[in-house]
Amino acid sequence: MQFNTIAMAQWLSRADFSWGTFDEAVNRLEHGDGLHDGRYGLTFSVRIVLALDPRVIDHWIKSHPNQPGLAAIGSAAIWMALPFDGEAMIAPLLRSRNAAICCIGAAAVVFPPGLREPPSFQDCMQRLGEGGIEASDTVWMTGMWIKRAVHERNWLEDRGKGEVARLRYVEQNPQAAVGGPHNADAEVSMLRARTEHGAQRHESVLVEIEKMLSDLAHAWPREGLSEGQMAALENIFAGTAEMRHRLAEKLSHQASRNSLLKKNIDQLKEFIGLKMEPGEISIEHFDPDERTFDALSTWAARSLILLYADDKRGAGKRTSDLVKGVADAATALVVQPFIAGRKPQAWQAIMARAACAGRFAFTVVDNMPEGERDKVAGLNELALSFAFTLLTARSTPNDTLYFALTAQSVQQMGHLPIPDAKREAWGLAEDLPDFARALALWSSPPLVSKHEVLASELFRRVATLPLSSRGQTLQMCQCFPFLTWRPPPARPLKGSIC
Incomplete structure (x- = not known):
């Protein structure tokens, strides 16, 4: 018995209606997994039953969980979603109450086989809605196009950096060209063409992402999304706080908008280890990746500003509340004699977290609109004073984190009267x-x-x-x-x- 047969049978028996099931359905549909299991007669019979009444198949799956014969049902569902021998029969799949079969049908709507460009979000949502899927679930399903576009953008940016670096190196060192110096001109020409093409495609992807985010926000259900549906939606952001913020600023649904903005702030809190009470600050070694911190800090700052734009306390005081715990913990350490030698682990962890917290406060000030920066003037003064406290502490390590804090502090002085x-x-x-x-x-x-x-x-x-x-x-x-x-x-x- 083939492993794929067992995997298909277990998937049909155990799948729930979630992002993971939908993602697997998309992959199976795109790669044709399960199409050729050898049970052609049974598969054909199942297709007929599915077309007439999918509830019969649903009952059969529940009555015979994990049976190898169920693989023929999965194969039949995939065949029905592919328009190779006529029109795809998606409606019966969407009517199925089996999560895997329903997701195969949804995947065929969102990712029609052979389609290279994303379909209209509104059309997808309409077709899924007509098939019985809730409008709030169609949001995270159609959003998978955004996830793919974000991954492509990131890939293009990383590849572009490598190609530009290689281009400059070969231009300066022709002897390093692949195949020897006589191939230098050909490699340089190739790299220039690829760099130009990559830049053009990158620009196109940025436009596509912006359009998809706008379309998704426009099609957002009036009732919003549940907590579980918001959790499923997280997958489309590909781990980037940027996409979460850019979607939030386009949304008119207040609760969903605020949820996305708060998620960005919570992500930064988790990354730095910000807590309300000084005694709760973790003393585990903390050595943040600069690239990750910079992205999180920037988009969390913008999200905080947008979230509390109409708040009485404002972005300045909200930021002060956020970093107060770690600031108090660091201030308490600094005044203790020989603390770096007596408690090196706590010293390293708390001071590093405090430095990141101070830099985040500066980022909030920098991202305030020019005409409203006076609202965070007090935060800027406090952050400069706190940075001075950290930098004058003895035994502060001379590394990139404190170098960045120093550079940001001096830059922020430009905002002072x-x-x-x-x-x-x-x-x-x-x-x-x-x-x-x-x-x-x-x-x-x-x-x-x-x-x-x-x-x-x-x-x-x-x-x-x-x-x-x-x-x-x-x-x-x-x-x-x-x-x-x-x-x-x-x-x-x-x-x-x-």
Whole structure:
């Protein structure tokens, strides 16, 4: 007995009406799984019964669970969904109360065999609704097109980066071309063509995603989605907070919109480990991936701003509430003597989480509309003060997380009424690391001119190579802002090494 036969029989017997069943139905339909099980006569008979009254087949499956003969029923359902020998007979499949058979019919509506472009969401929902599927379930079913488009976009972006890097490398090093230097021109030409084609396709996919999100929001059921249906909908976002936010901002249904926005905020809370009480902050080692954190932070900030746009407390106070627990925990650690040596695990975890929380607060300020940024002026001041507390703490590791916190802090000073006052205060603060002081001073040409000797000395310290090769990459990042700075033409700095 073939393994596929057993798998099909068990699927028909145990499947429930969920995303997983629908996803498997789509895959089986696209790849033709179960079409050729050898029971041609039985399969033909089942197709006739399904067309006349699918309830008979439903009863048979319930009465004979996991029997190998059930595979013929699955094969018949797939044959009916494929228009190879006439028109597809989808309506009887949709009337079936067996979850797997019903999902095969739904998959044939949403992903008609051979169709390359997504059909109209409205048409799909109408056909599924006529077949007896609730409008709220059709949302996450048709949304699978969005999931596929998001995956394609991500693939195109990753492949494009690799091709651009390869193109630049071969242009500079013809001897590295595949097949030798005599093939360099051909490989460069090929890479340029693929890069251009990839960019065009990427642009098309972005347009398709935007249209699909708009269509899905327009077709959203008036009654909204249940908690289970919202959970199924999560699968279409492909793990990206961006898609969740972009759909939410198009929705008119308030409850569904708020649910999506809160999910983005909750995802960030889970990632950082934000809790209401300081004692609840996890002391497990925390080393966040920068790319993941940046995406989560950006879209969570935008979701928070949109969610609390009409809230009396506003985005600023809501953000303060969100990060208060970890901020209090970090502040309590900083004042304890030799805490980094006495409790290294708690020190690393809480300080790293606090640094991410402070950066998230800055992200909220940055993403506020320009005309409303005064509403989060207090949050910006508090976040700068908290960043100062973290950066002046002894034994703070010199890694990319704190480098990013420093860079963001200095950038946020530009939102202050008198930016140079804060920059000067940081530049003169001897408790701060050299990089933070140097960046604060060198971000303002007038301050460099005013404190010429100090600015040059701080730059010299920052530019000193680290003892370990591990720190050289970070060292280049730290030096870059100063290497690209140019003094004002009116009064060039004497002895400047820039």
